[in-house]
Amino acid sequence: MELSRAHFKSFAFEKHVHLDYHIGVVSYGAQQYLHKGQHYQLLPNSLSTLNPDESHNGHSIAPNGYCAHVMSLPVDFINNIAAELNQKSLFFNTPNAEDRLLSQQFLHLHRLLTDKQHCASSLYTETLLTAFITELLCRYTSIAGETTSKQKLSLTQIDIIKQQLHEQLNSNVELATLANSIGLSKFQFLRQFKSATGMTPHAYLTRLRLEYAKKALIGGNTAIDTAYRVGFFDQSHFNKAFKRAFLTTPAQFQRKLIED
Known part of the structure; x- marks a missing residue:
């Protein structure tokens, strides 16, 4: 390219x-x-x-x-x-x-x-x-308006992908690696995963990271430690993603827990 x-x-x-x-x-x-x-x-x-x-x-x-x-x-x-x-x-x-x-x-x-x-x-x-x-x-292109793929991920294939994402929260997951693990190309995998879950693999992984982050914060971990533990590049990216998902910052979330 x-x-x-x-x-x-x-x-x-x-x-x-x-x-x-x-x-x-x-x-x-x-x-x-x-x-x-x-x-x-x-x-x-x-x-x-x-x-x-x-x-x-x-x-x-x-x-x-x-x-x-x-x-x-x-x-x-x-x-x-x-x-x-x-x-x-x-x-x-x-x-x-x-x-x-x-x-x-x-x-x-x-x-x-x-x-x-x-x-x-x-x-x-x-x-x-x-x-x-x-x-x-x-x-x-010439395929405009046509159904490009009637294939769907099986429940087993979805479980395989989800397990990898759960296990690689703090890793730099590659789209090709996920696709290869169930014998698909990147294009086939992306279309079929989104069709099955309603989310892209990246969006799904980001949400997983944020869900695990909430549990870590509830457990008393610091925001910066949590950010790296669940796979964010830095605390700034973590704060933005957390607030976009939960309408509050990690620090505000922890303070609310203490107050309650």
Whole structure:
């Protein structure tokens, strides 16, 4: 995968092609491009979805230019996904898609992957990436509107995954490791786990960590010790997650216990 971010004002791209799949979103401004004889405008809340070897150009149509965020996905990568979905090949059926939710997800993912200071877990990053690409392909390729998988996780498979998550609270759990443990690809596993539980593996693990954290705090453990014990990077991340889930900070939660 290749990720790029650039600001353009007066520069114009001549007609060109790419060897891979290109997904683009602008965070401000607007770009206009010609694709198969038709003009398209890439605005905030829309996505540019270009297949390999499709001729196009591009230039700014806003006075202050535009900022483009681009993700390039190799052909082999998309072909592997197509095989998992029992498709011979996958190609975007539109060069421009108005999709506010998906474009915002893309920008969040792009920033996460390009921010060297970000300390998100592998499971969180892989879950976001896999979920975004799966949703993008399901909406804007030849499989759009089709049921992509009728398979479901068995109760035994769900128990295997849940046991791993319980046992690896303070570990950097990998999406591929979970998927391999029940013989599925990351894409198959993510879809089927979410279908079975209503949550992504990362969301499920985060909730487990918070439930165990409450018990540790009730038992008298300090907030900082609890944060590391249940697998949070630091106390700041722990505090934010705890408050988002329980509407109170760990310290406030413990004080309330003492008061009661």
